[in-house]
Amino acid sequence: MAAEGSEDMSSSSGELEEESSAMEAIALEAVPPPTAIPPPTEPTELLEENGGGAVIFEAPEVPAEANAASFSMPTRAEDEExxxxxxxxxxxxxxxxxxxxxxxxxxxxxxxxxxSHIIASRRALEAFLARYPLCYGYWKKFADLERRAGNNDKAEEVCVQGLQVIPLSVDLWIHYINLLLGTLDMNLPESPKRIRSVFEDAMAAAGLDFHSDRLWDLYVEWEKEQGDMGAATAVLDRVLQIPTQLYSSHYDKFKTHLNSYEPKEVLSPGEYEELRAVCRQSQKAERAEQAQEEEEERPPGEEEPATPEGKDSEELIQKIREQVLVCRDKVYQQNEGEVRKRWHFEDAIKRPYFHVKPLDRVQLRAWHSYLDWEIAQLNKDTKDSSEDPTQEAQQGSEAAPQPEEGSEGSSGVAVDDRRVHILFERCLIACALYEEFWSRYVQYLEPKSVEEARALYRRACQIHLTHKHTIHMQWATFEERHGDLDEARRVLVDLEKTLPGLAVVRLRRAGLERRAGRLDESEALLREAVAQSIEKPSLHAFYSIKLARLLLKLGRSPGKARIVLQEALQISPDNGKLHLNLLELEVSGDPRGSAEGVQECVTRALAAPLSPRVKILFSQRGLQYAEDYGNSIQSVLSIYEEHQKLLKELGGKKRGAENGDIEDPEKLSKADDGTAVAMTPQVPPTMPHVPITTPPPPVMGSDMSAQGAYAGYSNWYQQPQYGNYGYQNTWNYNQGYYPPS
Structure with a gap:
């Protein structure tokens, strides 16, 4: 029966796509699951919530009062009593x-x-099946509950709802058919028609399943009970062409069926007349050699004994049966080859039903391998058919009087293509909690039908993977790519309600609005995130940096960006990334008016509770900026002296921190695409890897005045060891402290 046990259905926090791993751990916090799954916001289309897919069959009609999207029975007045x-x-x-x-x-x-409390049981089953609709055994329990209570219509309704969710369930189809057989008045002429219609729905939905043998057997036996042996033969002809687990037993049953009745009763009129004519012609040819002897021995005037009108001789009947088996044996041999191709794939699948416990890697690989093979077979058959259009028709005509392989069913989808759909749907029953299989099915469906791919996303996200954020964001991307921005927004908004506080979702929403040209809305979303995360300093800093970048890069408003970062620093003065982003903002402005702002940033960073390494980094950058854009030598020298004091004070601590510190922001270059690339200091191998803490001695005879001191500073500035602090590319040092993400 469907399974027991549980897999954690809540999404792990995931990864931010644009920020550093350190920030990811802060921003993507685990969120407690909600108390209930929200119902789908709009009705499902066709069979979007089923295990067989809307492309495969048209499900039994659901009574108007049933809501297929929510998988719950209509509210009853007695439930409140x-x-x-x-x-x-x-x-x-x-x-x-x-x-x-x-x-x-x-x-x-x-x-x-x-x-044995029907109201309590009904309430519990409705809630359970809304969350775990693939547990076919509980649909059966629900139907039995209603039937025992005398609610036959409700029992039937439950079966129909269950089959909309999991139409590949042979057990549930058989349960539904037996329910109808036990409740319908078979003396009414419409009852057999309805049963036959349900059987056809079952075959369209699950008939191609490798484990559908019991369903086919039930159909054959029911047709025999109706006394229609020709219809039973037609059903057997169909199953003989389908690779199933018990394929050989169907051929044995066909032979037994053929030998139990006269050919005229079990064959279609057209096939019977054709075979009868061929066999009679064969009989005449066999008797041609004996004709002369028989004529000589026969008394004059006596003719050959005639077969009674309307009745075949035993010899003719046997010949017809032999010809029937010759034709079916070709079908059987071909089908046996198809079974052998699939047998090792089927044998590798140990759990074909739904279970909340995780599958092992071997099982997951088995499903992937099976899908790879079936899709490759489809592509191969499609290619062969395009190269030789007559081959498929010839194979179909030789195989059986009623070819199914290579033909099109009532849905208009080729049988080979339906095999791929069936296999995907089988896979999604066993692997319903794995995003990778849903994504793969969407990739297969999207080039064929956008609507079917959309229905699949809806089924995955609203029923089975409500707490897996990756598949929801893929859905939003899918809708945006196909131009439905409103649906993309709705998907992301619903996801954020389900998983509040997930930073990657808020960033995706802001990105969607930005790409749609709604910069104000994008800014509003980030400002809201900043305000909501004020109790979490690290997350608050993360959103503040994102908002400041948006305002600076796209809003062209450095003043607003500056305010955002300064307010964030009041909450998180020890956050080095905030200081670095504010410094970037200041140095990116007009050098003629930014010197004061740059030095203010440096001073603020030096006074903040930052590590010695980071403080030395800021001091170096302040010195570099003064050297590049300073208006007076006195200001440069003043900053240089302050830097030297800091080196003497913190140099020892800095030396230990930078030893093998690959995470040094100064050693990371931020590329335009957001990728952080490690930079190796350009230090000659002959020079010791030790930072300079004092300027080198002046050249002998040089002037020790201010000009001489500055000359000494210049000499120090040119030392190879200066690269130890990350100034390898002094002409493009902005890249050096762009915060890694």
Missing amino acids: GDLPADFERLWKAANDNPQDFTSWTDLLQYCEQE
Whole structure:
């Protein structure tokens, strides 16, 4: 039966696409799951919520009062009446407080079943199946519950809802058919028509499944019970062409069926007349050699004994049967080859049903390998058919009187293509909690039908993967790529409601609005995130940097960006990235008016509770800026002296910190595409890798005045060891402190 146990269905925090791993750990915090899954916001289309896909078959009609999208039965007045069992509320609260705990749900369902309380059982089953709709065994329990209560219509409705969700369930189809057989008045002429219609729906949905043998057998036996042996033969002809686990038993049953009745009863009129004519011609040819002897021995005037009108001789009947088996044997041999191709793939699948416990890697690889092979077979057959258009038709005509392979079904989809769909849907039953298989199915469907791909995204995100953020963001990207920005916004908004506080979702929303040309809305989203994260300093700093970059780079408003960073520094004065971004903002302005702002940033950083390494970094950059853009030598020398004091004070600490420190922001170059690239200091191998803490001695005989001192500073500035502090590219030093992300 469908499974027990639980996999953590809440999404792990994931990774930010643009920021550093350190910030990811802060920004992407684990979020407790909500108390209930929100229902889909709009009705599903066709069979978007089923296990078989809308492209495969048209499901039985659902009564108008049933809501297929929410998978819950209509509200009944009696549900509000009567007392619930004593422990129901406790178990109900435990399941709803932690809806990802499968065991809590099964405990609740088991308790309701033990109490035989229909209202409690109905309420629990509705809530459970809304969250775990692939558990076909509980749909059967639900239908049985309603039937025992005398609600045959409700029992049928439950089966229909279950089959919309998981139409590949052979067990559920058989349960539904048996329910109809037990409740319909078969003396009414419309009842057999309805049963046959349900059988055809079942075959369209699950008939190509490798494990559909019991369903085919039930169909054959039912047709025999109706006394229509020709219809039973037609069903057997169809299953003989389908690779199933018990393919050989179907051929044995066909032979038994053929030998149990006269050919005229089991064959279609057209096939029977054709084979009868061929066999009679063969009989005449065989008797031609004996004709002369028989004529001589026969008394004059006596003619050959005639076969009774309307009845074939035993010899002719046997010949017809032999010809039928010759034709079917070709189909059987071809089908046996298809089974052999698939057998090792099927044998590798140990858990074809839904289970909340995780699958091992071997099982996941088995599904991927099977899908690879089936898609490759489809591509190969398509290529062969395009090269020889007559080959497929010839194979179909030789295979059987009613070819199925290579033809098109009622849905208009080629059978080979339906095999791929069936396999994907089978895979999504066993692997419903794995995003990779949903994504792969979407990639297969999207080139064929955007609407089918959209329905698949809706099924994945609204039913099975409500707490997996990656597939939701893929859905939003899909909608944006196809021009439906409103739907993309809705997907991201719903995801943020389900997983509040997930930074990557807020950034994706802001990015969507920016790409749509709504810069004000993008700014508003980031400002809201800044305001909401004020109690989490690291996350607040992260959003503040994002907002400041937007205002500076796209809004062309350095003043607003400066205010954002300064306010963030009041909350997180020890955040080096905030200081670095503010310094970048200042140095990117007009040098004639930015000197004061740059030095203010440096002074603020030196006074902040930052590490010695970072403080020396800021001091170096302040000195570099003064050297490049300073208006007076006195200001340069003053800054140089302050830098020297800082080196003497913190140099020892700096030396230990920079030893093998690959995470030094100065050693990371921020590329335009957002990638942080490690930079190796350009230090000659002959020079010791030790930072200079004092300027080198002046050249002998040089002037020790201010000019001489400045000459000494210049001499120090040109030392190779200066590269130890990251000034390898002094002409482009802005890249050096662009915050890694």
